[in-house]
Amino acid sequence: MEGPRLPPSATAHESDDDKPDDPPSVWHRPTSSLPALPSQDPPPHHWRNHSLNLSPLLATPPPSLPPPDSIPELETYVVQVPRDQVYWTPPPEHAKYVEKRRNIPKKNKKNGCSKRLMWFFIILVVFGCLLGAITLILHFAFSPTLPVFAVERLTIKPSNFEVTLRAENPTSNMGVSYLMKKNGVVSLTYKNKSLGRGKFPKMSQAASESNKVNVKLDGSTKNAVLPPRGSKQPVSLVLMMELKAEYEAGPVKKNKEVLVTCDVKVKGLLDAKKVEIVSENCESEFKN
Incomplete structure (x- = not known):
């Protein structure tokens, strides 16, 4: 007859622990049965080993976390890059422009x-x-016009001649100034023999202006072979002048060389101080 069952002894318990097929003494809930937690950034590495505490006593406050591991010191690396390498790429439009130029x-x-x-x-x-x-x-x-000269009077003195001329500037839009040409001279001749020589005085005329001018010639009739005194035959004289005419109209300036030749016929060249002019004709021409 069997008596009541006795509780398992200590020896028997120990023997049961030694069996590999026995279930563990503590029951764990499967991980898949836990409620879904909201998505968030993964915890630091030093927290992961302690974040999943699957203890059945979920109501108890979590134990205090151990201090975080110390942050390792940052290491410095030296990278050598060849100088002939280019690590950037220009915009495509730049490459197209370069190719187009090439x-x-x-x-x-x-x-x-x-x-x-x-x-x-x-x-x-x-x-x-x-x-x-x-x-x-x-x-x-602004084209200069040839000046016009006329002999009005001829006076004879013991040592010189005095000729009175009328000078006219026919240019309507330019004034003119008369000067003696370099090495120029005014001469009075009879049959190619010189009676007197002198200089033309400086004179200025406005456009379309007419003036009188007196020209003095040094010389006499002593050395000239003239008709005898009292002869009524006219004597032909030649008056020649070499002048420099400067025409001007505002900024426009023109320089001309003028040659004037006057053929004069006179009476009483040896009888009176005032000689009678029978005829005269003066012609002018530009030499340049």
Whole structure:
């Protein structure tokens, strides 16, 4: 007859622990049965080993966390980069522009230079035509006219002659100034024999102005072979003047050399101080 069952002894318990197939003494809830936690950033590495506490006593406050591991010191690395390496890429439009410039043939460049030279010569020709047109306009608009001279009186003195002339400037838009040409002279001759020589005085005239001028010539009739005193035959004299005429109208200036030749016929050259002028004719011409 069997008596009541006795509790397992200590020896029996120990023997049961030694069996590998026995279930563990503590019951754990599966991880999949836990409620879903909101998504957040993963905890630091030093927290992960202690974050999943699957103890069945969930109501108890979590134990205090151990101090975090010390942050390791940052290490410095030296990287050597070759100088001929380029680590950036230009924008695509820059590469297209460079390729376009490379692909331009040399012929087009030469054509560009030739076009520039052609335009330069065209501009030069146009400028020359304009300058020529302006010069022609100024030449015809401000063209000097030959001065007009006339002998009005001839007076004979013991040692000189005095000739009174009328000078007229027919140019309507330019004034004129008369000067003696360098090495120029005013001479009075009879049959190619010199009777007197002198200088033309400086004189200025406005446009279309007429003035009288007196010219003194040093000389006499002593050495000249003239008709005898009392002869009524006229004597032909030649008065020649070499002048320099400076015409001016504002910024326009023109210099001319004028040669004046006057053929004068007189009576009483040896009888009276005032000689009678029978006829006179003065002609002027520009020498340049």
